[in-house]
Amino acid sequence: MTDTEIPRPTDGDVVDRILEDHRLFEDLLRQCRRTDVDRAAARTALAEVLVAHAVAEEEKVYPELRRSRAISGHEEEHSEEEHAEINEALLAFLQAKGTDTQKYEDTLEELATAVNHHAGEEETTILNPAREEVGEERRAELGAVWLSRRNQLLDEGCASEEQVQALLDEAEAEGVLAPEGAREEADAIKEEAKKTAEEIEEKAKKESAG
Numbered sequence: 001m002t003d004t005e006i007p008r009p010t011d012g013d014v015v016d017r018i019l020e021d022h023r024l025f026e027d028l029l030r031q032c033r034r035t036d037v038d039r040a041a042a043r044t045a046l047a048e049v050l051v052a053h054a055v056a057e058e059e060k061v062y063p064e065l066r067r068s069r070a071i072s073g074h075e076e077e078h079s080e081e082e083h084a085e086i087n088e089a090l091l092a093f094l095q096a097k098g099t100d101t102q103k104y105e106d107t108l109e110e111l112a113t114a115v116n117h118h119a120g121e122e123e124t125t126i127l128n129p130a131r132e133e134v135g136e137e138r139r140a141e142l143g144a145v146w147l148s149r150r151n152q153l154l155d156e157g158c159a160s161e162e163q164v165q166a167l168l169d170e171a172e173a174e175g176v177l178a179p180e181g182a183r184e185e186a187d188a189i190k191e192e193a194k195k196t197a198e199e200i201e202e203k204a205k206k207e208s209a210g
């Protein structure tokens with residue numbers, strides 16, 4: 001799979017086309033896990049389509065859904081925060097040297113978690129209201145506008161390490177994402193809490209097994 005194989009439809013219902021990309025994310029995540037494919041090419045394709053998809057959503061879809069009151073400003077901001085969290089995980093994945101290391105596997109699974117979480121939430125809190133509250137004709141217009149921006153970003157190339165870092169810097173400057181130091185501190189606390197929780201469960205399992 002190379003980036004030239006990312007489909008570039010130019011029209012369609014915006015909700016349907018976004019859902020197609022969400023399925024494409026899952027496919028590309030699976031490609032990245034396989035050992036019998038060109039993982040580097042799959043990683044590049046995944047990065048490009050993740051960034052193009054999300055930037056075009058933020059620029060063309062969310063503002064329009066907010067204006068038509070299908071979604072609230074809070075939902076828009078929350079989704080943008082999740083995009084930033086995906087970009088953070090994506091940058092770590094892109095920075096993993098080689099494609100056969102533990103670091104590659106670990107950062108891939110963290111990215112998969114962030115992407116799957118966001119896709120599920122977006123489908124529930126954004127795409128459902130869009131389907132219910134925006135007319136068919138408008139959804140088709142919005143589909144063409146979103147795809148045009150998405151495809152333009154794909155053609156230009158939008159997900160080098162430098163480009164993803166720039167998106168993260170922007171998110172931080174706009175207060176969408178906490179500063180890096182605070183994020184690292186929060187991650188360390190979560191990691192510690194997870195370990196403690198696992199220990200409690202392990203101990204309880206041993207005790208109940210007698």
Ligand SMILES: [Fe+2]
Pocket residue numbers: 018022053057119122
């Ligand atoms: Fe999406």
Ligand SMILES: [Fe+2]
Pocket residue numbers: 054057079083118122
């Ligand atoms: Fe999104």
